[in-house]
Amino acid sequence: STPGNDMRFSDEKIKASRNFANKLWNATRFVMMNLPEDFQAGLPAADKLDLSDKWILSTLNNLARTVTDNLDKFELGLAAQKVQDFIWEVYCDWYIEIAKVRLNSTDPEEADNARKVLVYVLTQALKLLHPFMPFITEEIYRALPGTSETIMTEQWPVFTEELNYAAEEADFEKLMDYIKAVRTIRAEMNVHPAKRSSMIIETSETEAFRRGGDYLAKFAFATDVTLTEKYTGDTAGMVQVITHAARGFIPMMELIDREKELARLNKEKAGAEKEIGMFSRQLSNEGFVNKAPANVVEEIRQKLARAQEKLARVEESIAALG
Structure with a gap:
């Protein structure tokens, strides 16, 4: 919630938060399933990290600094959103998928390095999330290897130059x-x-x-x-x-059947042109624009813009097919 605004209760927001909790829980299950019994937590040496490792570690490192800055300024909603985006989009959707290749590697050291980075990043991300979701973070944290009795007494993540891989992060x-x-x-x-x-x-x-x-x-x-x-x-x-x-x-x-693809694109083009015509007629009707609520008029303007963007993309695709 942004400062000065009241937040309305929303079933959709509750469901979205539940989905995020499930995503975090399932990501943890995946990591735990890929850890051997003798797994030792801790980061590999810098020269053992690959490009994706340095990218995720550097991104997490910068996240710790920006989230701390947001919290210091009482920008709680912004801080929470950044942590959620990192866990869902960066860690779950990208890094875990990337790590799967290395987890199945025939090189035991490479697989172990991926496990170590997976556990380290998850542990640090849980610390950043803990102020907002204390119960699930405590439960997951205590199940991870190399952790203490409770997340509540752990050190808050801070930016360190040691994990600042700016060039590798930019390359990735x-x-x-x-x-x-x-x-x-x-x-x-x-x-x-x-x-x-x-x-x-x-x-x-x-x-x-x-x-x-x-x-x-x-x-x-x-x-x-x-x-x-x-x-x-x-x-x-x-x-x-x-x-x-x-x-x-x-x-x-x-890779494609040109004629079938052209037929599909022309169908999409006709649909987009139909929407543009419909929304344009509504917006050109002065009686409708003057009498309808402002939010309804604005919504139609946005729908028109999206339809125009879609038409442009479809026409570009048709042109690409020659």
Whole structure:
């Protein structure tokens, strides 16, 4: 809740909080299921950490500083939201999925390093969450290896230069931005997750993308990746994926039925045009605009904007199919 505002009771917010608690509980179960009986908690040496480890540790390190700053300023709602976003979106949705590959590695040391980072980050995140959700954090904390009798007497996480991997964090964010863009365009083009393709990536950050080859293979569905600072080859049949750090060229025509995809896109285009026409007519009716509640009019304006954005994306996809 922001300062000065009352919070209305909402079933949706209660359900969302329940879902978050379930997400945290299940993530902990996954971590615990992958720990051997002789597991020893503690971070691996810095030279044993891979790019994703340094990214999550550096992100957590910065989170501790910003959340502490929010709490010092009594920005409680902002602090709670940042911790929740980190646990759900960064730790659960990304890092756990990334760690699964290493947990199944044939290299015992690599698997153990992933376990150590998983446990460390979860433990520190629970400390940051504890002021907002004391009961579930206490229950989970006491079940984790290497923890004390209660979370309440533990030291509050603070920013340390030792875990400040700013360069690695920035490099991994570039990889994530690219992977997200690839997954978005694959979803828009209705490409089945089992279908993979080669890709050419044009970027000045070639070292970051070279180090992230394994992540691109798994999460961007790449069979092989060619890195170049400037691509001058043929782009026919290629779909371009553009982020602030890279431009990817993917032969999507190998993965989809062009005619079926065109039919689907044209159907979406017709639907978007119908919505735009309907919302535009409502907003051009002065009697409706003047008499309707302001929030209703604003909602229709937002729906019109979303429909226009959708139409633009669909038209771009149709153009990409040639």
